[in-house]
Amino acid sequence: MMQRHTTIRDVARLAGVSVGTVSRVLNGHRSVTPETMRKVMSVMEAHAYQPNAVAQSMRTRNTRMVGFIISDISNTLFSSIVKAAEGVLQEAGYTLVLANTGEGTVREVELIHLLQQRRMDGLIMTVFQEGNTAVQEAIQNLRLPVVLLDRELPIPVDAVYADHASGMFQATKHLLELGHRRIALITESRLNRPGRERIRGFEQAFQSLGLTPDPDFICSRSLSAEYGFRESYSLLTGSHRPTAIIAGGNQILVGLLKAVRLCSVRIPEDLSVISCDDTDLTALATPPVTVVQRSVRDMGRQAAALLIQGLEEGPGGEPRRILLPTELLLRQSCAPPCEEASRE
Amino acid sequence: MMQRHTTIRDVARLAGVSVGTVSRVLNGHRSVTPETMRKVMSVMEAHAYQPNAVAQSMRTRNTRMVGFIISDISNTLFSSIVKAAEGVLQEAGYTLVLANTGEGTVREVELIHLLQQRRMDGLIMTVFQEGNTAVQEAIQNLRLPVVLLDRELPIPVDAVYADHASGMFQATKHLLELGHRRIALITESRLNRPGRERIRGFEQAFQSLGLTPDPDFICSRSLSAEYGFRESYSLLTGSHRPTAIIAGGNQILVGLLKAVRLCSVRIPEDLSVISCDDTDLTALATPPVTVVQRSVRDMGRQAAALLIQGLEEGPGGEPRRILLPTELLLRQSCAPPCEEASRE
DNA sequence: CTGAAAGCGCTAACAT
C-alpha cells in the first residue's frame, strides 16, 4: 500500500555522492564538507525526501516508539496522563503507540506481545490486576524498559505512584473532625495499589482517633460508574445509612451522584461527599465537590521521563519508584452530620 | 537498545528447514506439510519466537499502523473517539499511533511528516484550521488514505461529519418556541466546519420563524473553556443580556457554567442553557443540561472503518463522506424566559 | 513442497 518513495540512493545519485555520504548528512555527522552537505540537502529538499523510519529502525534496532497500554483511554484521568506523557515523549523524539485493553487481562497479555513484535523501545502501562501472573511474566520477559502507572508488582520495574493513602487519610480525618462516624468508602479493588492504599489511609484516619471503620462501609470491588451507583444506592436506601461517602475515583463519583439524585438526598445537609481526582464535574457540581487531588499531568510527565531515562541508561540498575503527592481540596460538599442522622 | 531476539533463521536452523519455510508457516501458506508445520511451530513455541514486525514492514511495505493526529486527547470528546477508533482498528489488526498537536498548525505539519516517515498505512485526523494551506498541501502530498474528523477541505479526502447544523437548528428552535428571542451562541470559529454548521443551523432556526439573530450574540472564536467563560461572563454582565445561551462544545460549557456560578445566575429561571455533546457534566449538573447529542462512538468507529476500507481498496475512487446524526436531548436547563428579562 | 537467493532502505564499519 505504501507509495514508492524517494530513497537514500535516489538522493545519492542525484547529488552525485555515495549513499554513505547522504546517510552522514542525514545523521548530522561532522565529517562532511559544507559544500557536499549543501548539495545533498538541496536534493533532499527538492525531492521532499523523507527518510524511511522503518528501515532506520531495522538497522539501528530501535524504533523510537513507546507503547502505552491502558484500560480505558476515554476516562479523563487516563487521557490526561496520556496527553502529558505524549508531550514529553514527543519532545524527546519518541512517538506514542496507544493500545486500549478495555479491562481484559487476556487482551493485556496479547497487547504486550503485539507491541513487543512491533519492537517498541519501551512501555508505559497500568495493568488491570496486579495479581495476574501471566501479565507479570509477560512484563518480565519483555526485557524492555517498562514504567508502571500506579501499580505495584513483585518484579523489578520502574513505577510512578500517587500517594493515595495520604490523601485518603486527610479526607477521612476531615470528615471525622466534622463529626462523622458513619463514613463509607467506595473504591476499586484492594487487589490494585490505589484501592489498597485508599483503604489503608481510610483505616488509619479512624485509628488515629482510636476508632475503627465499619467494614460494611468499605466497598471495594470496581471503579466503574455502574458499581459506584449500585453501592451508593444500596448504602443510601439501607437501614444503616452513612452520613458521608467517599468516592475513590472519578467514575465512582458519577455513579454516586446519580444515586444521590435518585434518592433526593441533599449534599451536604443529608450527606457529605468527597471524591478522588479533580474534574470538570467535581468543580461544577452543585455543590462543588471536595476532592483528593493530584497532578495527573505530573504523573504522565514523570512516567515518560522515567521511561526515557531507562531508555538512555540501558538495562540494569535498581528499579526507580516515584511517589507523587495528593492533597485535600476543600469545597462545599462536606458539613457536620445532621443530628437526626447521627442519632439513628 | 533492543535485545537480541530469536530470528527466523534461528527457528529455521533449529527446525532443520529453510527460512523460506518458516516464513510460509508464519504467514499461513497452504503449501506446507502438516508435519513440517508442526515441527516449525514447536520450535517457535519453545523459543517464544516473536516475528520482528519492523522487518516485516520493511519487506512488505506496510506497517499496519494508523496515525491519529488530534489537538487535545484529554478532551473527553476526542478521547472517546480515539477509543472507539482504536477498538475497530485493533480488531482489524492495526495499531494506533497517537500524536497530540496541542493546537499548533506548525506542529501539525511536522507531525504529518513524522508519521509519514514512520510509514503509517493511513491517517485519521482533525486539522486545527481548515483554511491552512500548508496542512492541506501536506495531506495532499501524503498519498495515503486519510480520514478527516469533522473537517471539510477543498481536496479529495474521506471524512466523517456530524450534522451539527441540524442539531443546532433543533436546539435553537426549541428555545425560540419557549419564547426566547435573545439567544446567544458561543462556539468555535466558523473557519472550521463545526462552527460554521452550528451557526448555520442557529440562523436557519431564526429564519424559519421570520426572525434574525442578533449578530452580537454569535460568539465564535475558540472552543476553549477559557473563551467560553470570557464570553459568557461579558454576556451575563452586559447591559443587553441574553435569556438563553447555547454552548457549542463541552469545554465552552465548562466556561459558561463557571460564569453562571460567578454571576449567581439561576438556570433555567434566569437563563436557559443548551450544550453540545453529552458528558458526565451535562448529565449531572444542577439542573441537568439539555444537549445536542451525537454518538462519538460512531464517529470513531466510522472513521476507522472508512480508513480500513481505503486501506484495502487502494488509492483512487471518489472521496467518501459520512454524515452522522445529532439530536436534541431535553433535560431541565431550559424554561420560558422570565417576564422581567423579556421586557428589558 | 521446499530451498536458495535477492533485496526492502538504511547505517556503520572499513577502505581509500
Next chain:
DNA sequence: ATGTTAGCGCTTTCAG
C-alpha cells in the same frame, strides 16, 4: 572527507 559494502530480519520469486 567520501566511497564501498555487509548486513538488520523478513518475504518472495525462482528453481528444483
